[in-house]
Amino acid sequence: MPQPIEVEQLVEAARDGDSAAWNALVDRYLPLVTAVIRRLRLSPADADDVNQTVWLRLVEHLDGLREPRALPGWLATTARHEGLRVIKRRARDLPTDPAGHTFDTAEVFDMGESLEEDLRAAALREAMGELSEKHRELLLMLLVDPPLSYDDISARLGIPRGSIGPTRARALAQLRRSRALRDWADNTPVREGGAFDVFLD
Template sequence: MRDDPLVIALVKQARDGDRQAWNQLVERYAPLVWSICRRYRLSPADIDDAGAAVWLRLVEGLRNLREPAALPGWLATVTRRECLRVLRERHSHTPIDDDRFVDESAAEADAELLRQERFAALRRAFAELPERCRRLLALLFTDPPPPYAEISEKLELPVGGIGPTRMRCIAALRHSQAMAPFVDPGNG
């Protein structure tokens, strides 16, 4: 969400030198940076170089970021520029055309950003669940999920209680503060 109050608060706190806020920003947006780098078909070493340059640019430019809520878009733009810089350095004998590497429209970039933000919110919401819910959902969402009898034994939960407990845990995820911007209030 472009006006996510958490992002705004984290940016402001990171500007003030809060290391934990900085770490949360990196954790939240690292998947976005890496996914953009992968679209440019960079080698793993080049992805590391481009990613490091993006985070360095953020350290240098965080104080000058006029609109904290614009951080995700800023990161996406800087990441694309860094990927092109790396490609130009590695392939200086070949002209690099932006269109050759980027096959996404602005709408696709926004959709990817929203997906990444939703995933980060889901991870935060999952971490806030009680231990029993985290363990149950982790087991149910493994591929392939273990049989209910095995889950029952591991969690000391009756087989007949797995479904209702799962529903309560998912409802807790849906109603968490972290997921609030992504959940339709009519579907609660």
């Protein structure tokens, strides 16, 4: 079975005007863009507009994309920003009641924040998948509520109690270097209280 072409190669070819490479990029990442837009619950017409705008933005910025491997994060972020821009524009057009009050739009903006949290959590899950099984199990055990003692963790993982701290440090260092979190950090600001803060504070 042929190996999939790396995103860096596709981006480079698309920059050179290769329409097949461009089509391959769209085919590969259209499901991602569609999923982000769907979470915003836009009308079909608005969803189509946002989808088209995302790919137009990519055409405009393809030459300036510093890290082609970060393209998935860039597309997800752009789709979210464009979708929220449409939501905010629609919110400004909301009707008012006879007393002169606008309808509550808090849910609209919370939905965007929820999407960002979901995307961060997805990136974190992907990053955890890049860890060795031992490192992944250790980090997950350190998150158990109520917390496990180091003695319990030592017994469950079969490692010396004194090695838990150094192993945790190595696991966190590997997590910070993971491709999934690196791609996200390159394209999206991390808000305090998000899924990453559990590991990366």
